[in-house]
Amino acid sequence: MKNCFNMTGMLFLHTLRRDWLKLLIWAVALSLFTGGFASAMYEIYGKDPAGLMAMYETLKNPAMIAMLGPTSATAETYTVGAMYAHEMILFTALVFAIVSIMHVVSRTRKEEDDGTTELIRSFQVGRLANTTAVVIEMLLLHLVIIALSTGLLQVQDVPGMDFSSNLLYSASLGMQGFLWAMIALIFVQLAAGAGSARGLSFLTLGFFYILRMATDMNAPDGSWFNPLGWSYLVNVYVSDSWLPIVIAFVTSIVFIAVSYLLEQARDLGAGYLPERAGHAHAKERLLSLPGLVLRLQKIFIIGWLFALFICGAMYGSIFGDMDYFVSENEIMKQMFLHNSDYTIQEQFMSVLFVILSLLTTIFIVGSLMRLVNEEKKGHWDQLYATKLSRTKFYWYHVIMASILGVVGQFSAILGLYLAQRSVMETPLSFWEITKAGIVWIPAIFFFIGILSVLIGWLPRFTMIIWAYLLFTFFISYFGQMMEIPEFVTNLDVFSYIPKIPIEEWKWGAIILIKLLALFIIVIGFIGYKKRDLVSE
Amino acid sequence: MVIAEIKGLQKKYKSTQALKNVTMELKRGEVLGFIGPNGAGKSTTIRILLGIIKSSGGAAKIFGKDVWKDSIEIHKRLAYVPGDVNLWPNLTGGEIIDVFMRMQGTKNDARRDELIQKFHLDPKKKARTYSKGNRQKVALIAALASDAELYIFDEPTSGLDPLMEAVFQEEVENLKNQGKSILLSSHILSEVERLCDRVAIIRQGEVIETGTLDELRHLTRYQYKVTTRDVPIGLKQVSGVHDLVINGKEAVFQADIDQIETILEAIMPYHVTKLESVPPTLEALFMRHYTGK
Known part of the structure; x- marks a missing residue:
């Protein structure tokens, strides 16, 4: 072990210098995510005991427990804090875990794959120095997040949420972030490369998430053997227990020790798990441009279709309790019962599809963005040098994104339909839900159009599309609550889409937006055809 | 050291x-x-x-x-x-x-x-x-x-x-x-x-x-190129000569490094007018080691 940690300090500072901005943004974003919604929750549900009870009943629904985890609170102890933690803690833990896994793998195994580590190791740098630097970095990041999040919760000063509980809540999530970073570190040693280290870490995360669904419903004690379970088992704002944090911390230390041992005993660039040999030859379906493009995005597409389905199902699963929930809650009543011609579910669904369509839009923007991102990375260079024309490149990507937009939307529709059918006495028909969903497709296509123009004419500024997406999200989400001038709202393409079923289907607007989208796609094509290729 | x-x-x-x-x-x-x-x-x-x-x-x-x-x-x-x-x-x-x-x-x-x-x-x-x-x-x-x-x-x-x-x-x-x-x-x-x-x-x-x-280089052969007044038929019998090509009065061959003396003695009777020897390049060494030529 002699000298294994040589220059750890220097490497740590070097890592910080590279990451400080990213880490700062994360620390702020994650703290906001953990602690930012407390007073809003209080305003909506907490002030009114009936509202709190309605939430209690809703979240006791098995589908909700499966998704959000259980609460140890009873009807009497279900305070705002208990509800807040119940709703937030498991999901936030997932977000923390994902961020940690991504960062740890990119700073360890990714650098090893890239060959950077080799160069670093040729200096008087210890074998475990880089790993240790990353461990320290993650520890520091999560300590900062715990401090920020606790502070944020304190500042909001929600009745019933006191300092010690706020600290425990934040610490529980910070601990999750650190713990999953250390779990990722083990897979970094075991796997044969960054890709599989990341994949295995996420697989483990998914496995434990599903495992706790089973244990939470059937054998709650079993969740004590689940790293994700240690997040909500602190029973924060109910009976405040630090024990799961102690367990998680000790486990993290063990994981660090294990990963040190594994790293000591392996060669740089090698892993312990065998890597499945790839194909020696390309299959026929890979040998066309559409086949290649589809293959490059395979994981991305499957992941998104699955995520959209789950999101649809999540919303669908609360349809059953909505009547009860809304009738018990004054604020909810005001929000939803302003149109008594339609049921609560129908009104909710009309709003719901704004969110689901935005998610589909993120999906296809990500897909079409590949056209220019791969270009910037130089991956297309060799293909452009063949007989493949730019026309083909452009239209394959645009057409694929359009098809994915439709498929993605249907994935969400299907999830929503199946979930609500299982929880409602008189479920909505598939056609009713489909109508509410597909009406948004022209707006989704419009995003393809804008991105096409950017790709064709301003390839270096394609990021603008995310700003527009954010703008649309903001207007759709908060537009009704705030006084926003009409000319601003008019810039949001989503505002032209009728909210089915509570608004009437408007063929005019729908066709017009579609034509407009097609028109700007063609404009983008003209630019793409004659512009220089760009690189980073 | x-x-x-x-x-x-x-x-x-x-x-x-x-x-x-x-x-x-x-x-x-x-x-x-x-x-x-x-x-x-x-x-x-x-x-x-x-x-x-x-x-x-x-x-x-x-x-x-x-x-x-x-x-x-x-x-x-x-x-x-x-x-x-x-x-x-x-x-x-x-x-x-x-x-x-x-x-x-x-x-x-x-x-x-x-x-x-x-x-x-x-x-x-x-x-x-x-x-x-x-x-x-x-x-x-x-x-x-x-x-x-x-x-x-x-x-x-x-x-x-x-x-x-x-x-x-x-x-x-x-x-x-x-x-x-x-x-x-x-x-x-x-x-x-x-x-x-x-x-x-x-x-x-x-x-x-x-x-x-x-x-x-000592492990390998030098290339020789000689011009003689008479056609150097006798080279064919000399051990240590390889890849011999005789083109009229000009002969090109590879010579084993330890046989140079014998070879030179064998050519003398044909009246040498020109003699070139080229040491093998590293490339030739390399190629020989890898392709066996």
Whole structure:
């Protein structure tokens, strides 16, 4: 072990210098995510005991427990804090875990794959120095997040949420972030490369998430053997227990020790798990441009279709309790019962599809963005040098994104339909839900159009599309609550889409937006055809 | 004094034996050329020497210390440039050079700036904008500006243009004049021929020849081209003559180095008017070792 940690300090500072901005943004974003919604929750549900009870009943629904985890609170102890933690803690833990896994793998195994580590190791740098630097970095990041999040919760000063509980809540999530970073570190040693280290870490995360669904419903004690379970088992704002944090911390230390041992005993660039040999030859379906493009995005597409389905199902699963929930809650009543011609579910669904369509839009923007991102990375260079024309490149990507937009939307529709059918006495028909969903497709296509123009004419500024997406999200989400001038709202393409079923289907607007989208796609094509290729 | 001593080095992976027997040594003040085709084991050997991967047999010592156990001690006196240089995209070349030099343990800003100038590197650009050659320059500048005793270069010029290659060769000669030791793995045989005192040839995980260029040449044949007044028919019977082509009064053949005397005696009677002998190039040596011709 002699000298294994040589220059750890220097490497740590070097890592910080590279990451400080990213880490700062994360620390702020994650703290906001953990602690930012407390007073809003209080305003909506907490002030009114009936509202709190309605939430209690809703979240006791098995589908909700499966998704959000259980609460140890009873009807009497279900305070705002208990509800807040119940709703937030498991999901936030997932977000923390994902961020940690991504960062740890990119700073360890990714650098090893890239060959950077080799160069670093040729200096008087210890074998475990880089790993240790990353461990320290993650520890520091999560300590900062715990401090920020606790502070944020304190500042909001929600009745019933006191300092010690706020600290425990934040610490529980910070601990999750650190713990999953250390779990990722083990897979970094075991796997044969960054890709599989990341994949295995996420697989483990998914496995434990599903495992706790089973244990939470059937054998709650079993969740004590689940790293994700240690997040909500602190029973924060109910009976405040630090024990799961102690367990998680000790486990993290063990994981660090294990990963040190594994790293000591392996060669740089090698892993312990065998890597499945790839194909020696390309299959026929890979040998066309559409086949290649589809293959490059395979994981991305499957992941998104699955995520959209789950999101649809999540919303669908609360349809059953909505009547009860809304009738018990004054604020909810005001929000939803302003149109008594339609049921609560129908009104909710009309709003719901704004969110689901935005998610589909993120999906296809990500897909079409590949056209220019791969270009910037130089991956297309060799293909452009063949007989493949730019026309083909452009239209394959645009057409694929359009098809994915439709498929993605249907994935969400299907999830929503199946979930609500299982929880409602008189479920909505598939056609009713489909109508509410597909009406948004022209707006989704419009995003393809804008991105096409950017790709064709301003390839270096394609990021603008995310700003527009954010703008649309903001207007759709908060537009009704705030006084926003009409000319601003008019810039949001989503505002032209009728909210089915509570608004009437408007063929005019729908066709017009579609034509407009097609028109700007063609404009983008003209630019793409004659512009220089760009690189980073 | 021996700087690096490698004896019977082996490296096994699950199903393949990457290194079977690598034996060579590098003396103080010497430039050792390390040549061999792709996949022969050059980089594997170098990685073992750096303590980045662990050998599965044999022994390797640098400065008399074990390359795996005492790697940190060794690295304090060594500088390395990999063949494939990957840098952090969001740092500038200048920043990265400083980081590398700090890690190596040298501070010599004047030398650094001189090299940046010589290699025409723009140190203010982010590494993501660099071409392969420029990334290589970053690693080269950091290594050459370092005050080390041993320099290990793994195909350092594969991305450089001929001008920069010349700069590199000049710098290596400077290091050599200062008595530094250098291990140079390369594909560019003319470079090896010019810079190296000795050469080690590796094939399929085994070092099959080591020695000075002259020594290696002795193992092979010189090419002779003679013009005689009479057709030198008699050469056909002389042992030690190979690949003989007689074209009128001109004959071209390969001659075994230890048979030169007999061969020359055999041609004398045909009245030699012109005699050329060409020592084999490193390329010819290389080709002979790999293709058997």
